[in-house]
Amino acid sequence: MAREQWGSRVGFILAAVGSALGLGNIWRFPGVAYENGGGAFLLPYLVALCTAGIPLLILEFTIGRRYRGSAPVAFRRIHRNAEFLGWWQVAIAIVIGVYYAVIISWAAWYAWFSIGKQWGEDPNRFLNEDFLQAGGLYDFGTWLPGLGIALALVWVATLAVIGAGVKKGIEATSKVFIPLLILLFGALVVQSLTLDGAVDGLNAFFTPDWEAIRGPQVWLAAYAQIFFTLSVGFGIMITYGSYLKRKSDITTSAWTVGMSNSFGEILAGIAVFAVLGFLASETGVPIDEQSYQGVGLAFVAFPAIINTLPYLAGLFGVLFFLSLVIAGFASLISVVEVPVAAVEDRFGWSRKKAVAIVGGGMAVVSVLLFPTVNGLMLLDVTDHFINNYGIAVAAPASIIAVVWILWKWKELRDNANATSVFKVGPIWVACLGVITPLALTVILFLNVRDLVTADAAEEGYHQFQAFGWSVAGGALAFAFIMALLLRRKETPPFVTEEEAREAEEAAR
16 A cells, blocks of 8 residues: 655645644734743743653654554554554544634634624624624524535535645645745734834733743643644644655754744734734723633634724734634644544545545534534533643653653654754653653643632533533543454555655666
């Protein structure tokens, strides 16, 4: 079975950067940085990048290339009993993909709404009442055609790209979309810096609070942000690494992807806080009282800001929301590729069959569940539990299994070093085997503690535990079931395109 490979190193890096440069870069990082010491947060953030993010990228790229397979196949080739770790990551990717596409469809609508500022004077009311018609988690009922059609189009585009293959689909799209994203977001940053009050916003973002850096919460927030943003822990980078050529430079690629992602996040912080500074100068409300995140930042705060812009308001809105669409689309492609590649590899299906059945199934679930009055709440609760109690458990479990239980770090270190300019050694092992799982375990413990000890009467995720735990637990149950069912089924042998050419030349 011939396995596709990236056409070029640039194509691989752009695809990996596109996966990392998702929605979280634009709306999560600025708020997290501001709440945890402003400019002082950048120090623990960079430490977390170097001691956890990049070492984990190196590990996942190497696992993919060394064992030539998507997550389930790669883990099974590491050890027969480790396959469930790969299916766990696949399950997490399926859950994330099903709701992630929804946000992209919202952003596409808002790019259109930006022309003429169609959300009116009250963006919050427009979002919740007019656009989403938001209700409670269990308010099943009304399906919203406008949202559903837009979401269906997002899925059609996504499956078309993945169905075209690694080089002609994912790589080709990344070579167009990532430079376009850089161009659009660069124009957005430049325009935001011309606004009155932009300097005040940048001062709020970059002024360090050195007292905050002494507390453990800032460091934990930095590590959590790195894990959140680099697309590690749920099969993406293992899958992308499996398409690498055997002589690819692993460590340089990991550093390039990690640093590019962080540069993008800092640019996002500059743009967001420049416009928040402008809004503060216009309204008199201090910046620290306008610290939006997530849906609130993208679909409430920015439309409110656009309403007050003195010039080119529509252009500013189109730039911002198209940036969201492109960043989200590049990430969605990588997320959906994880289960598609897993089924393609493990069952020997053609890519078109895997895309039609797996990707099509995800699309159907997404389009049926989320363009409804309870879609916003369903998305919010699912996202919280699958990230905080899904990835946060699966990631350290896979690291501990590979590094400590199965003792594969030497083999993977040698494999990475064999083709890399910058070699990894004891520091990489210490970061990967001690610092990364320790940080993830502490973050998980604090998340569980906060959830369990929350007042049941409070608004928050405590009241949705039954649904949330069923999502996170269901992913783990799916992994064990798949591994059990496939225990006696051997993985099909892979021959890369490179090896196929060499064999053909030798035969001549």
